[in-house]
Amino acid sequence: xxxxxxxxxxxxxxxxxxxxxxxxxxxxxxxxxxxxxxxxxxxxxxxxxxxxxxxxxxxxxxxxxxxxxxxxxxxxxxxxxxxxxxxxxxxxxxxxxxxxxxxxxxxxxxxxxxxxxxxxxxxxxxxxxxxxxxxxxxxxxxxxxxxxxxxxxxxxxxxxxxxxxxxxxxxxxxxxxxxxxxxxxxxxxxxxxxxxxxxxxxxxxxxxxxxxxxxxxxxxxxxxxxxxxxxxxxxxxxxxxxx
Amino acid sequence: xxxxxxxxxxxxxxxxxxxxxxxxxxxxxxxxxxxxxxxxxxxxxxxxxxxxxxxxxxxxxxxxxxxxxxxxxxxxxxxxxxxxxxxxxxxxxxxxxxxxxxxxxxxxxxxxxxxxxxxxxxxxxxxxxxxxxxxxxxxxxxxxxxxxxxxxxxxxxxxxxxxxxxxxxxxxxxxxxxxxxxxxxxxxxxxxxxxxxxxxxxxxxxxxxxxxxxxxxxxxxxxxxxxxxxxxxxxxxxxxxxx
DNA sequence: TCCCTCAAATCATATATATGACTAGTTGAC
DNA sequence: GTCAACTAGTCATATATATGATTTGAGGGA
Numbered sequence: 001x002x003x004x005x006x007x008x009x010x011x012x013x014x015x016x017x018x019x020x021x022x023x024x025x026x027x028x029x030x031x032x033x034x035x036x037x038x039x040x041x042x043x044x045x046x047x048x049x050x051x052x053x054x055x056x057x058x059x060x061x062x063x064x065x066x067x068x069x070x071x072x073x074x075x076x077x078x079x080x081x082x083x084x085x086x087x088x089x090x091x092x093x094x095x096x097x098x099x100x101x102x103x104x105x106x107x108x109x110x111x112x113x114x115x116x117x118x119x120x121x122x123x124x125x126x127x128x129x130x131x132x133x134x135x136x137x138x139x140x141x142x143x144x145x146x147x148x149x150x151x152x153x154x155x156x157x158x159x160x161x162x163x164x165x166x167x168x169x170x171x172x173x174x175x176x177x178x179x180x181x182x183x184x185x186x187x188x189x190x191x192x193x194x195x196x197x198x199x200x201x202x203x204x205x206x207x208x209x210x211x212x213x214x215x216x217x218x219x220x221x222x223x224x225x226x227x228x229x230x231x232x233x234x235x236x237x238x239x240x241x242x243x
Numbered sequence: 244x245x246x247x248x249x250x251x252x253x254x255x256x257x258x259x260x261x262x263x264x265x266x267x268x269x270x271x272x273x274x275x276x277x278x279x280x281x282x283x284x285x286x287x288x289x290x291x292x293x294x295x296x297x298x299x300x301x302x303x304x305x306x307x308x309x310x311x312x313x314x315x316x317x318x319x320x321x322x323x324x325x326x327x328x329x330x331x332x333x334x335x336x337x338x339x340x341x342x343x344x345x346x347x348x349x350x351x352x353x354x355x356x357x358x359x360x361x362x363x364x365x366x367x368x369x370x371x372x373x374x375x376x377x378x379x380x381x382x383x384x385x386x387x388x389x390x391x392x393x394x395x396x397x398x399x400x401x402x403x404x405x406x407x408x409x410x411x412x413x414x415x416x417x418x419x420x421x422x423x424x425x426x427x428x429x430x431x432x433x434x435x436x437x438x439x440x441x442x443x444x445x446x447x448x449x450x451x452x453x454x455x456x457x458x459x460x461x462x463x464x465x466x467x468x469x470x471x472x473x474x475x476x477x478x479x480x481x482x483x484x485x486x
Numbered sequence: 487t488c489c490c491t492c493a494a495a496t497c498a499t500a501t502a503t504a505t506g507a508c509t510a511g512t513t514g515a516c
Numbered sequence: 517g518t519c520a521a522c523t524a525g526t527c528a529t530a531t532a533t534a535t536g537a538t539t540t541g542a543g544g545g546a
Contacts, residue, residue, distance in 0.1 A: 294533095315496055
């Protein structure tokens with residue numbers, strides 16, 4: 001067995017170092033969803049390990065959802081399925097249980113600012129870009145969001161042309177900043193609508209409000225976003241799968 | 244390669260059939276957390292496959308959380324960690340984010356009855372045992388639960404001695420009926436307290452209410468429980484990890 | 487009794503190899 | 517031009533085997 005290719009963390013087993021090397025190639029954009037990655041036998045040659053070891057490394061990344069195998073065709077970086085990710089990361093349903101259609105998104109504000117306490121604590125910096133956004137379903141506002149992302153990793157986000165801002169942020173993060181959201185942690189609570197929020201949501205101040213606080217993490221498990229989303233508590237549904 | 248041991252679903256690859264056979268052994272209690280399961284080489288002999296194939300089957304079950312490997316020692320059925328499962332299956336936190344201590348549990352009712360529509364639909368039977376339960380933290384009621392389990396699989400649950408009813412149900416399911424909760428699906432919504440619920444929770448009728456509807460599934464993915472839990476929406480927190 | 491050493495058992499890592507299944511492109515007959 | 521047949525490449529399954537790391541218990545010595 002050989003000792004250390006690009007050698008992240010020596011002394012780990014070969015398959016683990018391989019896996020980290022592959023992760024780096026994905027993170028740096030050397031491997032993209034456009035083309036299949038080299039075949040398992042080729043990678044085995046390149047790194048001077050057996051096919052089985054390459055397979056075990058790839059297994060891990062497939063498990064994590066970073067790669068996708070296609071028998072007969074090859075293995076690719078998984079294009080984050082962002083249409084699905086709306087439900088993945090926003091599992092809100094209609095009251096009857098049917099999935100909601102993709103809400104449209106109106107950006108109200110983007111600005112470099114100082115992070116409020118919870119965002120600063122989670123992101124470990126006060127240097128953030130704040131995004132305020134209103135999401136609507138057939139012209140009815142349903143969700144008011146305040147989003148904080150660290151300036152360090154998203155420099156220039158506030159200056160992206162309006163035209164490039166689609167209804168979903170995570171694809172933007174990926175395309176413009178190479179940041180891929182890997183997992184997130186949500187906390188649901190209930191409160192009362194402030195005057196400001198009520199106005200945006202076209203409800204009354206003091207009406208019951210559902211609040212989702214989310215922290216999102218990248219593939220290296222670093223926090224990259226903190227957001228608070230608020231919507232009318234009436235007809236609110238949040239679905240969660242526990243394994 | 245051989246064709247069919249206990250032969251669940253023939254025509255599947257050997258490792259998949261092995262995995263199913265192992266699952267069955269766990270489900271029937273042939274393998275328990277008390278003793279390690281046979282070694283990989285022994286299983287390879289027993290089923291006349293190679294060690295690699297056994298390993299791949301075991302890999303799957305370890306991944307699912309049913310088995311636990313210990314290098315040098317052996318592989319065991321994972322004792323469901325029910326103390327942890329309170330948070331696993333009820334990730335409610337204090338407002339400051341700290342985990343709550345285990346709430347005490349007072350059973351108010353157990354009776355054989357007819358399932359209400361949503362429970363019947365999910366459990367696919369109207370023949371159920373209903374459990375009504377109040378959970379409290381330091382004498383303050385926090386959660387009012389109505390739980391439905393199919394009589395078919397939990398016959399006699401309503402007649403278990405009071406003394407055997409601990410603060411957690413899932414261990415009971417496992418110990419007395421061999422039913423292991425494998426995963427669950429929660430839906431969080433918002434409502435108003437009915438007179439009946441309000442009284443139990445010591446709040447006022449009409450007060451804001453957080454409602455969690457849960458369906459729990461066993462290792463064979465059959466629904467085994469449907470419950471509705473209600474608590475005051477004030478100070479309510481529900482945490483969810485998304486991967 | 488206590489502690490150390492040693493050996494057996496077991497899982498973990500790694501290699502090498504063979505065969506099957508599937509995909510995508512090419513070739514060739516019509 | 518169309519379509520079927522073929523083929524090379526790739527992942528999927530499976531075997532056999534070797535070596536390392538870790539755990540556990542048995543013996544032995546102080």
